[in-house]
Amino acid sequence: MATLYNVKNLKWTKAKNGYEVFVHSLSGRGAAAKLLLGGTWIRPREGGQIIFRPEDEDKTFHREFAKITNGKSALAFVNRFGLPRSVQKESLDGILEDSNNVAKLLRELDQKRRQVRSTTIGGLRDARPLVDLFNNAFDILFGFRLQTAKNDNSTALAELFPKTLMGGVLLKVAEEVTNGTQWKTCANPNCKIKMFSIGPDGRQRRLEHCPKSGTCKKAWQRLKNKRSKKGLSSKE
Numbered sequence: 322m323a324t325l326y327n328v329k330n331l332k333w334t335k336a337k338n339g340y341e342v343f344v345h346s347l348s349g350r351g352a353a354a355k356l357l358l359g360g361t362w363i364r365p366r367e368g369g370q371i372i373f374r375p376e377d378e379d380k381t382f383h384r385e386f387a388k389i390t391n392g393k394s395a396l397a398f399v400n401r402f403g404l405p406r407s408v409q410k411e412s413l414d415g416i417l418e419d420s421n422n423v424a425k426l427l428r429e430l431d432q433k434r435r436q437v438r439s440t441t442i443g444g445l446r447d448a449r450p451l452v453d454l455f456n457n458a459f460d461i462l463f464g465f466r467l468q469t470a471k472n473d474n475s476t477a478l479a480e481l482f483p484k485t486l487m488g489g490v491l492l493k494v495a496e497e498v499t500n501g502t503q504w505k506t507c508a509n510p511n512c513k514i515k516m517f518s519i520g521p522d523g524r525q526r527r528l529e530h531c532p533k534s535g536t537c538k539k540a541w542q543r544l545k546n547k548r549s550k551k552g553l554s555s556k557e
């Protein structure tokens with residue numbers, strides 16, 4: 322009966338007119354209010370929102386999230402991917418801290434993968450930081466609901482859904498870690514997908530281009546020929 326949240330169906334919203342940074346100052350309203358609401362935020366501009374799947378924009382959006390280093394790149398990320406459905410605004414400081422934490426996890430994951438061929442949660446030297454990130458703020462990051470299946474009121478589906486941007490990103494990180502999904506950058510510099518996934522069985526590990534794109538395959542072959550002409554051995 323219960324099907325847990327499917328990351329592939331992650332539906333977010335995107336502001337039609339993009340997002341903006343705003344500073345919420347609460348001088349004179351008390352320290353408690355300031356703690357809760359003061360600071361710099363990213364919020365949607367007025368003009369309505371559309372349903373948007375961040376995976377359609379980039380399947381590795383959690384890795385894009387990890388590249389955020391300042392307010393400008395945070396705003397660029399939100400303008401590109403939107404926010405989870407129930408999020409009205411996001412704290413800029415929060416995004417920067419979360420991005421830093423996710424970057425640390427992914428760095429460690431990638432390092433370990435280069436050393437051993439393990440791809441599951443054991444691929445982290447220490448899975449506790451990921452587990453802690455998930456569990457310590459679970460109520461803030463995630464919600465849990467039951468809903469009936471599409472066109473089938475006799476089936477109830479359990480769904481874990483992100484309540485914050487970090488919640489959405491952590492679902493993707495956890496998916497990558499637990500499913501053993503790895504990502505490779507396509508050899509075709511003009512590739513629209515840029516990165517493609519490699520299954521946990523590692524069968525596509527040696528692949529250098531998007532598995533289904535003929536254009537990317539050709540681009541890789543051209544690159545390989547060029548390299549062998551120069552006498553350089555192509556990398557794995």
Ligand SMILES: [Zn+2]
Nearest residue numbers: 507512531537
């Ligand atoms: Zn490609």
